Amino acid sequence: xxxxxxxxxxxxxxxxxxxxxxxxxxxxxxxxxxxxxxxxxxxxxxxxxxxxxxxxxxxxxxxxxxxxxxxxxxxxxxxxxxxxxxxxxxxxxxxxxxxxxxxxxxxxxxxxxxxxxxxxxxxxxxxxxxxxxxxxxxxxxxxxxxxxxxxxxxxx
Numbered sequence: 001x002x003x004x005x006x007x008x009x010x011x012x013x014x015x016x017x018x019x020x021x022x023x024x025x026x027x028x029x030x031x032x033x034x035x036x037x038x039x040x041x042x043x044x045x046x047x048x049x050x051x052x053x054x055x056x057x058x059x060x061x062x063x064x065x066x067x068x069x070x071x072x073x074x075x076x077x078x079x080x081x082x083x084x085x086x087x088x089x090x091x092x093x094x095x096x097x098x099x100x101x102x103x104x105x106x107x108x109x110x111x112x113x114x115x116x117x118x119x120x121x122x123x124x125x126x127x128x129x130x131x132x133x134x135x136x137x138x139x140x141x142x143x144x145x146x147x148x149x150x151x152x153x154x155x156x
Contacts, residue, residue, distance in 0.1 A: 008078035
């Protein structure tokens with residue numbers, strides 16, 4: 001069985017991104033690493049990672065109940081390598097675990113599944129920091145590794 005390396009990050013849906021950002025930076029010492037261009041999502045780190053925490057603006061007027069829901073959006077488990085992510089995808093397929101979607105995040109690639117209670121889990125591999133873009137939105141661009149070519153990709 002191919003296992004994740006570690007808990008990578010959490011994504012929380014919040015009622016006010018700016019207020020939550022102030023809390024996590026001023027009270028807990030997180031640093032903003034990047035933002036989506038529309039300022040509806042902010043990525044934060046306590047160290048040298050792309051993010052351990054992301055805050056996503058909830059959309060309470062959305063017809064989709066999940067868009068307005070506050071709380072955990074998903075948690076992510078980081079894989080040791082792209083090859084491990086590929087092996088894990090094969091194991092998930094063999095165990096008939098449904099892939100909800102895949103995500104090309106420019107510097108990383110993720111496979112999204114759900115646990116038996118519907119909690120969303122992202123399984124991902126992220127490029128080494130030296131390969132990240134130095135300007136603009138950190139997660140812009142296309143993930144260039146081979147897993148992208150083998151699977152349909154839903155860009156996020």
